[in-house]
Amino acid sequence: MIVGQQKPFDEIWEMVRGFKKVLVFGCNTCVAISHAGGGKEAEILASMLRMKATQEGLDMQVDNAAIERHCEPEFFEPMMEKVRSYDLVLSTACGVGVNFLADRIGDIPVYPGVNTSFYGAVPKAGFFVELCGGCGNCILHLTGGICPVVRCSKSLMNGPCGGTDKGKCEVSKEIDCAWYLIVERMKKLGTIEQLYTIQPPRNWSTGTHGGPRRLVYEHIMELEEEKKG
Amino acid sequence: MADVAEETAETLRSTPHSIIEKPHETPAAWEPNVLAFACHYCAFAAADLAGVMRLSYSPSVKIIRLPCTGKLDHIHVLRAFEQGVDGIFVAG
Amino acid sequence: MKSGSNLEKVILSGKPAVTAELGPPMSADPHEVVEKAHKLRGWCDAANITDCQTAVVRISSIAAAVIALREGLEPVMQMTCRDRNRIAMQADLLGAAALGLKNCLCIAGDHQKFSSAGRLKGHPGAKNVYDVDTCQLVGIMKKMRDESLQEGGDKIEVPPKFFIGASWTPMGDPMDFRPYNLKKKVDAGADFIQTQGIYDVVTFRSQMEKARNLGLHERTAILGGIIVPRSAMMLKYMDASVAGVTVPKALIDRMTKAKEAAGDDKKMARELQEAEGLKITVELIQQILDIPGVKGVHIQAIEWESAVEGIVKAAGLYPRPTFPAE
Numbered sequence: 041m042i043v044g045q046q047k048p049f050d051e052i053w054e055m056v057r058g059f060k061k062v063l064v065f066g067c068n069t070c071v072a073i074s075h076a077g078g079g080k081e082a083e084i085l086a087s088m089l090r091m092k093a094t095q096e097g098l099d100m101q102v103d104n105a106a107i108e109r110h111c112e113p114e115f116f117e118p119m120m121e122k123v124r125s126y127d128l129v130l131s132t133a134c135g136v137g138v139n140f141l142a143d144r145i146g147d148i149p150v151y152p153g154v155n156t157s158f159y160g161a162v163p164k165a166g167f168f169v170e171l172c173g174g175c176g177n178c179i180l181h182l183t184g185g186i187c188p189v190v191r192c193s194k195s196l197m198n199g200p201c202g203g204t205d206k207g208k209c210e211v212s213k214e215i216d217c218a219w220y221l222i223v224e225r226m227k228k229l230g231t232i233e234q235l236y237t238i239q240p241p242r243n244w245s246t247g248t249h250g251g252p253r254r255l256v257y258e259h260i261m262e263l264e265e266e267k268k269g
Numbered sequence: 270m271a272d273v274a275e276e277t278a279e280t281l282r283s284t285p286h287s288i289i290e291k292p293h294e295t296p297a298a299w300e301p302n303v304l305a306f307a308c309h310y311c312a313f314a315a316a317d318l319a320g321v322m323r324l325s326y327s328p329s330v331k332i333i334r335l336p337c338t339g340k341l342d343h344i345h346v347l348r349a350f351e352q353g354v355d356g357i358f359v360a361g
Numbered sequence: 362m363k364s365g366s367n368l369e370k371v372i373l374s375g376k377p378a379v380t381a382e383l384g385p386p387m388s389a390d391p392h393e394v395v396e397k398a399h400k401l402r403g404w405c406d407a408a409n410i411t412d413c414q415t416a417v418v419r420i421s422s423i424a425a426a427v428i429a430l431r432e433g434l435e436p437v438m439q440m441t442c443r444d445r446n447r448i449a450m451q452a453d454l455l456g457a458a459a460l461g462l463k464n465c466l467c468i469a470g471d472h473q474k475f476s477s478a479g480r481l482k483g484h485p486g487a488k489n490v491y492d493v494d495t496c497q498l499v500g501i502m503k504k505m506r507d508e509s510l511q512e513g514g515d516k517i518e519v520p521p522k523f524f525i526g527a528s529w530t531p532m533g534d535p536m537d538f539r540p541y542n543l544k545k546k547v548d549a550g551a552d553f554i555q556t557q558g559i560y561d562v563v564t565f566r567s568q569m570e571k572a573r574n575l576g577l578h579e580r581t582a583i584l585g586g587i588i589v590p591r592s593a594m595m596l597k598y599m600d601a602s603v604a605g606v607t608v609p610k611a612l613i614d615r616m617t618k619a620k621e622a623a624g625d626d627k628k629m630a631r632e633l634q635e636a637e638g639l640k641i642t643v644e645l646i647q648q649i650l651d652i653p654g655v656k657g658v659h660i661q662a663i664e665w666e667s668a669v670e671g672i673v674k675a676a677g678l679y680p681r682p683t684f685p686a687e
Binding site for chain 1: 493497537
Binding site for chain 1: 350
């Protein structure tokens, strides 16, 4: 899922302080799981903003709302009329949600209340780790299911660098060396010999380096058109 | 422990004054406006019993009965502060 | 002859090769490079010119290498994968070759967060590149040299002829994979290898045995890395904090003894430790050169270039081989 982290309150306050009527708009999917921008977090943030406005003596209306998903139009279409009645939407969805809303909302600004951090998992409550970089060209079958693109600090493709120390990365003792994990796991799987082959330079154009990405399924689009038409 | 205290004091010294709220002068007659969230089965029952026993407590404390304090939500607390309550007392 | 560099000639001659290291300054003043080059020339076959080591901005490796070359010291330019994509890498390789550089060492590079282990500000917020890794960079350089082709397949009219090097951390984790890590670099086309600093000769010997079993010593020239120790503190720091480096207790004890022999006299403590450090260095060189398959040593006297002369003489590696001009 997409993991996010709420922006520092002071940064949010600087964004919103000039507006009269603000909607804090949460998303109840990924960012709700990471305690950053679900309906609950939006509600709390709205309350804090109201208190701040009172303290500063500003006349502001701050409301909150949330929908299940900010990345599909079906979910927020029913809300659009309400959303458009505000001067500012402070979205606590991930960056996808902020963009998707900004593309549709018209002349009302949409500001981010959350820093979208990474694609990650939750090994235990309150602990999130990045496990995929969304590079568009998966090689996990070659590396024991452990991603060197995003879990190795240098995205190395052919083995560890000289910075591995006791299984940890040179960037931080908190970070496991991905190549240490890959080697150890592939030894267990009996597939270590796969690692002896050189991986040639990658085609990074499937990632963000190829410009904004899109994916088109024409048969599905046609079907939808037929249903409508 | 001495180190921790020292560190805390140092942090406070080095923190810009602008981000620390200035303590207000408290008027002599001022009493805090306190909201108590009490569990129906224990704390609220105790408050009830206090009433039966004609015990008195400050009129600035208002009690809200909850079926269980586990039902207390962040927003109840925040709303109370927004409305100007000075302190929250949760008993359950 | 692949490149015609002095280093390549020495290696081909079968005599043990000696390389040293020259760290460029954090300044636009070339004099430090010139001075260091004067201290090193004649005592080694080539000197590595580091490429923003520890992720701190310094005179670029290529520029400093050209200054060294002008001063009569053959440089080994270094190229990290941290700072350049394959376009910049190949452009720099063409440029470096055009400027007369003939050796290049490919390395991943310290991560930008490293910032000289926190001693300097560095640029921890920088964006890194890592478009290709060391192995792939070696392959690109070989393809340019031997096939006159760019990585993308475009033809190169006059190819850059580099003697291609790569680094090896024989004692890094996961240790049983390290010989294969070396094999991949050799398969990719590394003509010579410089290792991370070695103090634990016993473990290095066993890693070299594994490399020999893979036949790597015959396909590449492995130069054992030696970081000249200056103090007991430096040895302890490297043992505790430098990845892939372990220092046997006996060596730390020797340095500590040298330090303690001076009592409270700080100047004498420094001198005695430096003298012991030079002794240790010479012993390490001899032990490492005795290991079958080792073709030379890479002596890193960090900010102590003047020590190289004495070390090379004491190790019996002087005079360095010379070759008639073509």
